[in-house]
Amino acid sequence: MNITLWPDTATIHNGHLHLGGCDVTTLAAEHGTPLYLFDEATLRGTMRAYQAAFARFYEGETRIHYASKALLNTAIAQLVAQEGLGLDVVSGTELLVARRAGLPMAHVHMHGNAKTRTELERAVDWDIGAVVVDNLDELEQLAALTVGRAEPQGVLLRLAPNIQANTHAHIATGSADSKFGLPLAALDAAAERLLDAPGLRLLGLHAHIGSQLFEESSIRATVHVLLDMAARLRLRHGLAVEELSPGGGLGVPYTAEMPASNIEAYAEAVATSMYDGEHLTQGWPLPRLTVEPGRSIVARAGVAIYSVIATKRSVAKIGDGRLATHANSGNLQSAIYNLQYLHVDGGMADNLRPALYGARYTALLANKADAPATQTVHVAGRYCESGDVLLRDAPLPPAAPGDLLAVAVAGAYTLSMASNYNMVPRPAVLLLRDGQARLIQRRETEEDLLARDVELT
Ligand SMILES: Cc1ncc(COP(=O)(O)O)c(C=O)c1O
Numbered sequence: 001m002n003i004t005l006w007p008d009t010a011t012i013h014n015g016h017l018h019l020g021g022c023d024v025t026t027l028a029a030e031h032g033t034p035l036y037l038f039d040e041a042t043l044r045g046t047m048r049a050y051q052a053a054f055a056r057f058y059e060g061e062t063r064i065h066y067a068s069k070a071l072l073n074t075a076i077a078q079l080v081a082q083e084g085l086g087l088d089v090v091s092g093t094e095l096l097v098a099r100r101a102g103l104p105m106a107h108v109h110m111h112g113n114a115k116t117r118t119e120l121e122r123a124v125d126w127d128i129g130a131v132v133v134d135n136l137d138e139l140e141q142l143a144a145l146t147v148g149r150a151e152p153q154g155v156l157l158r159l160a161p162n163i164q165a166n167t168h169a170h171i172a173t174g175s176a177d178s179k180f181g182l183p184l185a186a187l188d189a190a191a192e193r194l195l196d197a198p199g200l201r202l203l204g205l206h207a208h209i210g211s212q213l214f215e216e217s218s219i220r221a222t223v224h225v226l227l228d229m230a231a232r233l234r235l236r237h238g239l240a241v242e243e244l245s246p247g248g249g250l251g252v253p254y255t256a257e258m259p260a261s262n263i264e265a266y267a268e269a270v271a272t273s274m275y276d277g278e279h280l281t282q283g284w285p286l287p288r289l290t291v292e293p294g295r296s297i298v299a300r301a302g303v304a305i306y307s308v309i310a311t312k313r314s315v316a317k318i319g320d321g322r323l324a325t326h327a328n329s330g331n332l333q334s335a336i337y338n339l340q341y342l343h344v345d346g347g348m349a350d351n352l353r354p355a356l357y358g359a360r361y362t363a364l365l366a367n368k369a370d371a372p373a374t375q376t377v378h379v380a381g382r383y384c385e386s387g388d389v390l391l392r393d394a395p396l397p398p399a400a401p402g403d404l405l406a407v408a409v410a411g412a413y414t415l416s417m418a419s420n421y422n423m424v425p426r427p428a429v430l431l432l433r434d435g436q437a438r439l440i441q442r443r444e445t446e447e448d449l450l451a452r453d454v455e456l457t
Helices: 024-033 040-056 072-081 090-098 116-125 138-145 184-194 217-239 263-276 278-282 354-359 446-450
Strands: 011-013 015-020 035-039 062-066 086-089 106-108 129-133 154-161 202-207 242-247 289-291 302-314 339-342 363-365 375-380 389-396 403-407 428-433 436-441
Touching: 015 024, 015 035, 024 035, 024 302, 024 403, 024 428, 024 436, 035 040, 040 062, 040 072, 040 263, 040 289, 072 086, 072 090, 072 106, 072 436, 090 106, 090 116, 090 202, 116 129, 116 339, 129 339, 138 184, 138 202, 154 184, 154 217, 184 202, 184 217, 202 217, 217 242, 217 263, 217 278, 263 289, 278 339, 354 389, 389 403
Parallel strands: 035 428, 062 086, 062 289, 086 106, 106 129, 129 154, 154 202, 202 242, 242 289, 339 375
Antiparallel strands: 011 015, 035 302, 302 339, 302 403, 363 403, 375 389, 428 436
């Protein structure tokens, strides 16, 4: 078992996968599948690793905010609060969950390129630490909403820093033409508007160039743009910037070939870049640093468990798209049936990433965890889309209906993007620690799904 891909507590006993001291086959029997399992030790350990790494490399104050879009439920938000992290939210309901979990509102930032008026009102009424303003219209609306406030609402300005991250286009967010953030040329206009908005207080600048980042150079470049723009705000507009946030984005491996997730190296790259700006030569104080990891905190802590429903042998294609046949005649009578499908009871509705951008995963059979992987299979989801294939060419032991498939690194951008496609209820979620499994999200029921449906009378 590759330890960079499975939770810290993952072990194999008598052929069964164990997580958090619990036998996964027992959990599946008790709670059904699909089932999402989260290892509390891995979650807490990763949060602590972030705090320790930044404390080591940065002399100024650092705040670690968990980016809740990766996965949010009340229990995860409670762990975040207990570990002393802050939270980034992107909607009014995520903000509600933060409050329900007891997170100090001062440690909550609200993001989004299209926050509604109701969401902005809630953010302001609940005194959150900062609204991360995406565009000039939002700034205008927020300025109007906060007229007459006793305490000004803190804001960060999100910039589009014009940095092309080396990641999939769907998760790159830093280019000049990105839908996210103010173009650098609009910074002066934003500064002038802020100076004329007594209900708002500029705390600082933010940029997030994308997710699944492994290259230090683009992370350093982001910090450098933030420092340059902070100097511009001070020199041109007399605005002191006390906080800089280069977002989140540290990558994680999903397969054995991918590089490891290196929190230390990431913290070192971000923190040491913070010393490159003019503030040191000018004698300005070191800004507070806020980083927003999502995926790297929650991805490896989560494992998805599916039941194999059926298996199927099918005809493989050869390189040029023709059918693989004995005589290469291309007809189905002589086709070579060597493509093996495992059909499982979940798929793109609980994990959209493979269908959305070709994401790859690693899996094993939780009830035959030490059996040798002697075949290569495609794991097909149950949903009615040909693109609903969770894994392609996955090495696995021979599998049969009833076997349990465990997919690693399934914690981030899976359940948080889940849908009810084909009207299938969403999975249950358990938090595991020291042999105890706590239900933190019950399985959705048919009644839940039909509760919104209104019959014609
Ligand atoms: C503004 C912002 N901050 C932080 C994150 C978290 O990124 P990741 O989950 O890659 O760490 C995102 C995700 O896209 C984001 O948009």
